[in-house]
Amino acid sequence: MYWDEWPVAHPFLVFGALKLETPEWFETWKKLDHSPKVEEVLRNLPVRNPVIWIESQ
Amino acid sequence: MSRIKNPLIVPFLTLATLFAQNNPTPARVADVLRAEIMSQAAWAMEQPPATVTDFVCPRSAGGKHDFYSEGDYWWPDPDHPDGPYIQRDGMTNPDNFVAHRLAMIRFSRVVGSLASAYKITGDEKYARQAFRHIDAWFVNPATRMNPSLEYAQAIKGRATGRGIGIIDTVHLMEVTQGIRVMEKAQAADAKVVSAAKDWFRQYLKWLTSHQYGQDEMKAKNNHGTCWVMQVASFARLTGDHELMNRCRDRFQTVLLPEQMAADGSFPLELRRTKPYGYSLFNLDAMAMICQILSDDTHDLWDYQTPDGKSVRKGISFLFPSVAD
Numbered sequence: 140m141y142w143d144e145w146p147v148a149h150p151f152l153v154f155g156a157l158k159l160e161t162p163e164w165f166e167t168w169k170k171l172d173h174s175p176k177v178e179e180v181l182r183n184l185p186v187r188n189p190v191i192w193i194e195s196q
Numbered sequence: 197m198s199r200i201k202n203p204l205i206v207p208f209l210t211l212a213t214l215f216a217q218n219n220p221t222p223a224r225v226a227d228v229l230r231a232e233i234m235s236q237a238a239w240a241m242e243q244p245p246a247t248v249t250d251f252v253c254p255r256s257a258g259g260k261h262d263f264y265s266e267g268d269y270w271w272p273d274p275d276h277p278d279g280p281y282i283q284r285d286g287m288t289n290p291d292n293f294v295a296h297r298l299a300m301i302r303f304s305r306v307v308g309s310l311a312s313a314y315k316i317t318g319d320e321k322y323a324r325q326a327f328r329h330i331d332a333w334f335v336n337p338a339t340r341m342n343p344s345l346e347y348a349q350a351i352k353g354r355a356t357g358r359g360i361g362i363i364d365t366v367h368l369m370e371v372t373q374g375i376r377v378m379e380k381a382q383a384a385d386a387k388v389v390s391a392a393k394d395w396f397r398q399y400l401k402w403l404t405s406h407q408y409g410q411d412e413m414k415a416k417n418n419h420g421t422c423w424v425m426q427v428a429s430f431a432r433l434t435g436d437h438e439l440m441n442r443c444r445d446r447f448q449t450v451l452l453p454e455q456m457a458a459d460g461s462f463p464l465e466l467r468r469t470k471p472y473g474y475s476l477f478n479l480d481a482m483a484m485i486c487q488i489l490s491d492d493t494h495d496l497w498d499y500q501t502p503d504g505k506s507v508r509k510g511i512s513f514l515f516p517s518v519a520d
Contacts (some may be wrong), residue, residue, distance in 0.1 A: 143475050146518045152482035156220040156510045158497040164511065166219035167519045170339070176233050181301055185366040188308040189483050190229060190315055191377045192487055193222045 148173045150186045157193065216456040226316055236314035240323055246305075246334035247339045252297035257356035258347035261340060263300070265361055266292040267351045280353025297364055302366040303329055311374030314381065323381035325373060331388045334395040335373075343398035346408065359411030362403065363422050369484075372396060372433040396430045399437065404428055413446075418463045418478040422452055425481045428488045444494055447485050448501070456505045460513030472517065479510050 148171040156165035175181060186192065197425040230343050249260050257263035270281040271289050307326050314322040332339045348361020377390045403409040404427070404491070413423045426441050465474035486496040486507050500506035 145365065145476055149476060149480055149509075149518065150487070151476075151479045151511050152218070152515075152518070153225060154483050154487045155484075155497075155507070157222065157225070158490070159508055159511075160219060160221060162218045163519075164515060165224075167217075167515070169228050171518075173229060174236065178301070182297070182307070183473070184316075184480075185304070186480065186496050187305065188225050188312045188370055188373075190222075190233070190312045191308065191370065191373050193225065193328055 144175060144177055145183075146181045147175050147180065147184060149167075150189065152193075153189050154192070177193055203331045203358065207227065218315070231311070232317065233309060233312045233316060233370065236305070236309035237322060240313075241310045241321070243257055243302070243329075244301050245303075245329045245339070247333050248296050248299065248341045250295045251299060253293040253295070255350070255352060256347050257350070258299050261342045261366070262347050263296050263341055263345055264293060264347045265297050265349055265364055266294075266450045267358070268292065269489075270351045272352075275485065279464040281351050297367075300364065300367045303333060304370045308370035311370070311377045315343075315377050322382055322385035323378040326378055327383065327388050330371070330375065330392050332384070335388055335391040340395075343395050344402040344406070344408070357408065359408035360415070360419055362408060362412040362426075363419055366422050366426050366481075369426055369429040371404075372429050376433055384497075393434050397424075397434050397436075400430050400434065403430075404439070416454065418474060418481060421455070421478055421481040422483070424451060425484050425488070428485055432488055440489060444489050444496065447482070447489070447496060448499055451482065451485070452499075452507075453501050453503075456510060458503065460505070460509035460511075462510070474517070475514060479507075479514055481506050482510060503520040 148168050152164045152168035152171075156163075156168060174187070175184065178191060182188070219244070234493045249265050253264050255266070258260065258264055266289070267281070267283075268288050269285055271284050271287075273279050304316055304330050310322040310326040313319070314326070316520060334340055344363050345365060347357040348363075348364055349358040350356050351358070375389065375392055378384055396476075402425070404413075409423075412419055414420065415423070424446050428440060428443040431443065455462055455464055462475050462478050465478050473485045486499075497507060499508075
C-alpha cells in the first residue's frame with residue numbers, strides 16, 4: 140500500500156457533503172485531485188466516478 | 197422586493213439564497229467533473245478489452261481464467277533460493293505478478309468513465325463500448341474470468357491463495373454500478389447484462405461460502421469493511437435484498453462498533469505504519485457502504501450506534517487533516 144499522494148478527492152467528502160449537507164466538505168473535495176494517475180493511488184481508490192453513484196440527477 | 201414591509205426579511209432572504217448556492221447538489225458535482233469525464237471517456241473509447249487470459253503467470257496454481265496475484269511483502273529467501281518466500285514488512289517485492297490487478301483496474305476505469313459519460317450525455321456510443329469490455333470479462337468463453345478469487349495474494353511455498361486477496365475485487369464495484377447505469381441503454385445487449393448478473397451471483401455465492409470469503413468478512417480492519425462494501429455493491433446489481441440486509445446489519449453491529457473509537461477515529465488503522473492513508477481508505481469504504489445501502493427505508497448515513505458512533509463522526513474526525 141502506498142499513500143504518499145494522498146489525500147485525493149475522496150468519495151467520503153463528496154457523498155458525505157451531499158447527504159449530510161456540509162458545504163465545507165464539498166468545497167474541499169472540489170479542490171483535490173479528481174483523476175490521480177499513479178497506479179498505487181488508483182489501487183486504493185476503487186470509486187473514481189462519483190456521478191454514477193448518485194441516484195437522482 | 198418593494199412588497200416586503202419588514203426590512204429584516206431582505207437580509208434573511210439574501211442569506212438563504214447564498215446558502216442554497218453553496219449547498220452541494222448532484223448537478224454541481226457533475227459540473228465540477230464534466231471536463232475530466234469527457235477526457236477519460238475519450239481515452240476509454242480507444243481501449244480494446246484485455247482480461248486475465250491475456251496475462252499468464254507460471255507461479256499460479258490456478259488456470260488461465262483464474263485471477264492471480266502475489267503477497268505484496270513476500271520475497272525469495274537468500275539462504276534458500278528455491279524454498280518458501282519470507283516476509284519483509286512494508287517492502288513491496290517488485291518482481292511480483294501484478295498484471296491481473298492492473299488489468300482489472302483498467303477495466304474498472306474504462307467502464308466507470310464510459311458510464312459517467314453516458315450518464316451526463318446520453319450518448320449510446322459510450323454504453324456500446326462499455327459492454328464490449330463487460331462481455332470479454334464475464335461472458336465470452338475464451339476470455340472470461342472465473343467468478344472466484346482462490347489464487348489471490350499467493351505466497352510461493354506457503355499458500356496458493358489467501359482471503360486477504362479478495363480486496364483486489366473492490367475494482368469491480370464501478371463495473372457493477374456502470375452496468376446499473378447503462379443496462380437500460382439501447383446499446384446494452386440484454387444477454388450480456390443477464391450473463392454479467394449471473395457472474396456476480398456466482399461470485400457472491402463464493403464470497404459468502406468459501407473459507408477465504410469467511411476469513412475476509414471477519415477481518416477486523418479495512419479488509420472487513422471492504423468485504424461488506426463490495427458484497428453490498430454486487431448484491432444491489434443482482435437484486436439480492438437479503439444479502440443487502442446482512443450487509444446493513446454488519447455495518448451497524450460490527451463495523452461501526454468494533455472499528456470506530458468514541459472520537460470517530462479508527463484505532464486498528466492507527467496501529468499501521470501509515471495510519472493516515474489506511475484511515476482515509478477505511479473511511480471511504482464506510483461512506484460507500486452508506487451510499488450503496490441507503491434508500492427510502494434505510495438510512496445508514498444518519499445511523500448512529502447507541503454510544504454515538506457514526507460515519508458523520510468519522511468524517512468530522514478526519515476532515516481537518518484533509519482540509520489542511
